[in-house]
Amino acid sequence: MSELxxxxxxxxxxxxxxxxxxxxxxxxxxxxxxxVARLVISELATNAIQHAEPTGKSVPTAAGSTGVGTIALRLWPTDDGIILAVSDPDPRPPAPRAHDASASGGRGLVLIQAMANRWGYSPTQPHPGKIVWAEIPARPNSALGEPGFGERQAAPMLIGRVLTGLREL
Structure with a gap:
């Protein structure tokens, strides 16, 4: 297991x-x-950062400086792949947004659903917050007709390549 x-x-x-x-x-x-894991962790981390401070504003500390929240990343291998998990202090469950083709964001959970074998969340204890996780297969299905992993016929590699290319522009 790895934690950061x-x-x-x-x-x-x-x-x-x-x-x-x-x-x-x-x-x-x-x-x-x-x-695939690189893209999924990007989405999980982006969402966690947005929810690291539920008010969306920095909190002044006693010393007068602005406090910054934290997120925690965890990775651990499974028999068939890897679980990626990111925690943040916002207890609200993740919720996919309604489809809006003109929106510049809000597609992260849809991408995670398409690329992961499964995903979910759980509340953290004893402090408020949540952990959002996704299980990524070691050999994801390909949109290019290559042998895939599992029974799903998804196109995560093609989606990942396109999104990675867009982010690097």
Missing amino acids: TLAATPNAVAWARRHTVDILQRWRFPTEGIE
């Missing part, structure tokens, strides 16, 4: 991606699974 706590700032997404790739390469996870 990050400040809930926009650059935490890049650190979460980097940590995930580094750990999965060290664990000799298949390359195609790493690419």
Whole structure:
């Protein structure tokens, strides 16, 4: 198992991606699974950062500086893949947004549903918050007709490549 706590700032997404790739390469996870995990952890971390401070504003500390929330990333291998989990202090459950083709965001959970074998959340104890997790297969199905993993006929590799390319623009 691997754990990493990050400040809930926009650059935490890049650190979460980097940590995930580094750990999965060290664990000799298949390359195609790493690419899917990279995209899924980006979505999980982005959502967690948005919910790290439920009011959406920074909280002043006693010293007068602005406090920053944290998120925690956890990875652990399963028999068939990897579980990626990110926790944040907001106890509200994740909820996919209604489809809006003109929206610039709000598709993260839809992507996670399409790319993961399964996903879910659980409340944290004893402090308020939640952990959102997704299980990624070691060898995801491909939109290119390559042999896949499991019975689903999804296109996570193609979706992942397109989204990764868009994010890198």
